[in-house]
Amino acid sequence: ASSSTAPAAARPLPYEAIPRSGRSAWLSLYRLWRSNSFQRFHLVMQRNFQRLGPIYRETVGTYNCVNVLLPRDAAQLFQSEGIFPRRMGIESWIAHRQLRNHKCGIFLLNGEEWRSDRLILNKEVISPAGTRKFLPFLNAVAQDFVTLMHRRISKNTRRSLTVDLYGDLFRFTLEASSYALYGERLGLLEESPNAESQRFISAVETMLRTTLPLLFMPPGLMRWLNTKLWRDHIEAWDTIFKHADKCIQNIYQEFCLGQPRKYSGIMAELLMQAELPLDSIKANITEFTAGGVDTTAMPLLFTLFELARNPSVQTAIRREIAEAESQGPRELAKVLNSMPLLKSALKETLRLYPVGITVQRYPTKDVVLQNYCVPAGTLCQVGLYAMGRSPEVFSNPERYDPLRWLSKEDNSFKALAFGFGARQCIGRRLAETEMMLFLMHVLRNFRIDTVSKADIPTVFGFILMPEKPPLLTFRPLD
Numbered sequence: 001a002s003s004s005t006a007p008a009a010a011r012p013l014p015y016e017a018i019p020r021s022g023r024s025a026w027l028s029l030y031r032l033w034r035s036n037s038f039q040r041f042h043l044v045m046q047r048n049f050q051r052l053g054p055i056y057r058e059t060v061g062t063y064n065c066v067n068v069l070l071p072r073d074a075a076q077l078f079q080s081e082g083i084f085p086r087r088m089g090i091e092s093w094i095a096h097r098q099l100r101n102h103k104c105g106i107f108l109l110n111g112e113e114w115r116s117d118r119l120i121l122n123k124e125v126i127s128p129a130g131t132r133k134f135l136p137f138l139n140a141v142a143q144d145f146v147t148l149m150h151r152r153i154s155k156n157t158r159r160s161l162t163v164d165l166y167g168d169l170f171r172f173t174l175e176a177s178s179y180a181l182y183g184e185r186l187g188l189l190e191e192s193p194n195a196e197s198q199r200f201i202s203a204v205e206t207m208l209r210t211t212l213p214l215l216f217m218p219p220g221l222m223r224w225l226n227t228k229l230w231r232d233h234i235e236a237w238d239t240i241f242k243h244a245d246k247c248i249q250n251i252y253q254e255f256c257l258g259q260p261r262k263y264s265g266i267m268a269e270l271l272m273q274a275e276l277p278l279d280s281i282k283a284n285i286t287e288f289t290a291g292g293v294d295t296t297a298m299p300l301l302f303t304l305f306e307l308a309r310n311p312s313v314q315t316a317i318r319r320e321i322a323e324a325e326s327q328g329p330r331e332l333a334k335v336l337n338s339m340p341l342l343k344s345a346l347k348e349t350l351r352l353y354p355v356g357i358t359v360q361r362y363p364t365k366d367v368v369l370q371n372y373c374v375p376a377g378t379l380c381q382v383g384l385y386a387m388g389r390s391p392e393v394f395s396n397p398e399r400y401d402p403l404r405w406l407s408k409e410d411n412s413f414k415a416l417a418f419g420f421g422a423r424q425c426i427g428r429r430l431a432e433t434e435m436m437l438f439l440m441h442v443l444r445n446f447r448i449d450t451v452s453k454a455d456i457p458t459v460f461g462f463i464l465m466p467e468k469p470p471l472l473t474f475r476p477l478d
């Protein structure tokens with residue numbers, strides 16, 4: 001007989017009962033568009049969670065999804081992602097590839113096509129073995145950045161430099177990722193960086209900025225209207241592909257004339273392995289080239305700013321770097337692994353300023369989130385920006401405190417800035433290594449100060465960015 005004392009398991013509430021952010025989808029779209037709130041989408045989501053609780057449904061235009069912010073709901077969601085995890089596609093990007101007859105890279109692929117490319121690329125791009133091979137290339141560029149800063153400082157009598165680092169950080173990340181990808185220096189850290197690469201950097205920015213409004217509108221309509229927004233978007237894509245194609249042609253030409261004997265970057269390895277056809281290598285290398293600029297430059301800027309306004313944290317990290325170096329010459333990977341505080345500072349930056357403000361999945365089976373039944377195939381997303389600043393998830397969320405990641409507290413499913421599982425960011429190790437090396441060399445050579453201690457307002461332009469870049473002061477350490 002069933003025990004009458006056991007409490008009846010709370011039957012999950014129906015999907016329709018999930019609180020909703022707005023009544024009419026089109027009214028919400030109109031409101032977002034009128035108040036140009038696309039750029040504050042992360043703040044709109046945060047306010048919705050404060051108003052409606054840890055789960056709510058959002059319908060904006062044709063876009064309908066369930067939003068969650070607690071780690072255990074993220075865990076539930078990822079446990080039902082299946083072997084072909086899927087995010088919302090970006091129609092305007094796919095439309096460009098079709099228009100120009102380009103293959104898609106893994107970001108835009110799904111199902112078996114995604115999985116076969118991803119498994120081949122993992123070996124060179126995110127595996128520990130692959131990371132160890134391109135790590136010295138990133139180190140060389142990080143050291144060149146420090147040399148550039150010293151050269152600039154020596155030019156003025158004040159022995160300090162106050163600078164808006166925005167442009168320099170884009171040049172650093174493009175120089176570093178291009179060197180790891182193509183085995184070739186672009187020379188962006190010299191006095192006169194070449195104009196073509198500068199055009200590429202601004203094309204990536206234009207492409208990202210024009211992606212945002214296109215996310216919520218059917219691209220077919222935009223293309224038919226041939227609006228300026230659409231023309232700028234396509235023109236930016238064409239510049240991106242032209243730049244990547246030139247780099248790829250150079251290395252392909254050399255490759256046909258004789259295979260390089262030593263490691264000369266990710267692209268050369270993929271050509272030599274010959275497991276991916278050339279047009280797939282091109283499609284993915286183009287994604288990595290364009291995806292490796294803004295995504296990594298932003299967290300560096302935010303970290304430098306936070307270390308400037310938290311001098312005690314900056315000093316503690318500088319001490320950890322000196323300690324790691326004092327253990328004699330070792331393999332660089334080992335040096336990086338002996339700087340847990342520096343690695344936690346990056347986690348803390350990505351908690352407060354997540355480059356991708358959400359992680360999305362379509363569950364392949366019905367899933368229960370916050371005791372509501374969410375049917376398979378429903379678009380669900382984890383609000384990373386809101387999670388990172390939720391007092392329910394992080395104590396004193398507004399405090400920049402890297403030590404919180406080294407405490408014995410259970411932090412599972414709280415560090416989701418690179419996503420999760422088989423479909424997580426493939427550039428994760430490249431980005432983490434690039435940022436760790438940059439900060440190690442910069443903090444070992446300079447003290448970082450900032451005049452303003454006030455919070456930096458952020459805008460969402462497909463990636464999370466500062467509304468106005470902060471001014472930073474570099475003083476050489478004697």
Ligand SMILES: C[C@@H](NS(C)(=O)=O)c1cncc(N2C(=O)c3ccc(Cl)cc3C2(C)C)c1
Nearest residue numbers: 107286287288290291295355356425462463
């Ligand atoms: C910001 C975040 N959005 S996300 C993936 O979380 O929704 C993100 C994270 N990692 C990489 C990117 N990429 C770019 O920036 C980008 C530009 C041009 C191309 Cl052809 C491909 C890309 C990718 C998608 C690699 C974007």
